[in-house]
Amino acid sequence: MSEPLLNIQHERLSFFTPAGEVKALNxxxxxxxxxxVLGIVGESGSGKSVTAYSIMGLIAHNGKIIGGTIDFNGHRINELTEKEMQKIRGNEVSIIFQDPMTSLNPVFTIGNQITEVIRLHTNKSKKEALERAEELLNLVGINEPKKRLKQYPHELSGGMRQRVMIAMALACEPKLLIADEPTTALDVTIQAQILELMMELRQKIDMSIIMITHDLGIVASMCDKIAVMYAGKIVEYGKTEDIFYNPKHEYTRGLLRSIPVLTEKEHRKLVPIEGTPVDLLNPPKGCPFAPRCNSCMKICLREMPEYTYITEDHYSACWLLQKEAYMKGGENS
Known part of the structure; x- marks a missing residue:
């Protein structure tokens, strides 16, 4: 197998605030x-977006990577200067933010904003950059692209603004596209169109995608693998079918129990995950999900479990799996 495009190893990232150290990634x-195509799922504050922004080198001024490494496309990201990162950002890795209205500048036309990205990362002239911008708007399915280039963000609908954001992200044909909840503010019909568009573009330019979302339905339809995050840690990782049909961590099971199933004949109550998320200023010694877990054991509160591998591509950090493995070992001996 070839070298990984992205290889994050044991990353630890903290934000240093007046209240103390917030251990965002563990x-x-x-x-x-x-x-x-990797899906990263988990509730708000689990570390999904922070993981993505650390790949882009977009950590807030009070944030610092205190351990581990981030290697992307031959670059050691956590050792690069801001000037070096500017050459990679937008060129080799791009991001689509959650709300296009706050990401697009209201005082510049769409054409100005797309051509700025193109001219920053390529040697194209102003005329060539405009032609490329028109080509990109065509690519993302925006009608009358010449007219749209002269318009301002407020003149476009939410779906069209999100398509403009995708066009900007794809301007330099990046190796990796990070989509941070790109469809949250859109209605279901436009959401489906945007996701379909992203998958089509992935095929056209052989691009990798990280999809950050709360919506398990989205990751089921478009992702090859899923990382389930909780309290700054990946608690389960595996192929999409493994996560949906053979979940091993109690948090993953809780997420799946809270999804409505439309195909069932009988009505089924949705089961919420009781309790509140962990305070990352004072994270617990043991498994961070232990206080909310119905199957919690004493050891769960004391120690963080190692990963147990169910298959080569499917692993989870749960003491119940360690217990199962021990019991099986006892039965076989």
Whole structure:
């Protein structure tokens, strides 16, 4: 197998605030190869977006990577200067933010904003950049692209603004596209169109995608693998079918129990995950999900479990799996 496009090993990232150290990421490891589509799911504050922004080198001024490494496309990201990162950002890795209205500048036309990205990262002239911008708007399915280039963000609908954001992200044909909840503010019909568009573009330019979302339905339809995050740690990782049909961590099971199933004949109550998320200023010694877990054991509160591998591509950090493995070992001996 070729070298991974993205290789994050044991990343630890903290934000240093007046209240203390917020341990946002705690030993995160991710590997992605060219063409992979990875979904990162978890509730708000689990570390999904922080993981993505650390790949882009977009950590807030009070944030610092205090352990581990981030290797992307031959670059050691956590050792690069801001000037070096500017050459990679937008060129080799791009991001689509959650709300296009706050990401687009209201005082510049769409054409100005797309051509700025193109001219920053390529040697194209102003005329060539405008032609490329028109080509990109065509590519993302925006009608009358010449007219749209002269318009301002407020003159476009939400779906069209999001398509403009995708066009900007794809301007330099990046190796990796990070989509941070790109469809949250859109209605269901436009959401489906945007996701379909992203998958089509992935095929055209052999691009890898990281999809950050709360919506398990989205990752089921478009991702090859899923990383389930909780309290700054990946608690379960595996192929999409493994996560949906053979979940091993109690948090993953809780997420799946809270999804409505439309195909069932009988009505089924949705089961919420009781309790509140962990305070990352004072994270627990043991498993961070233990206080909310119905199957919690004494050891769960004392120690963080190692990963147990169910298959080569499917692993989870849960003491119940360690217990199962021990019991099986006892039965076989």
């Amino acid at each position: 030993d995160v490891t991710i590997q992605m190869y060219q063409g992979d």
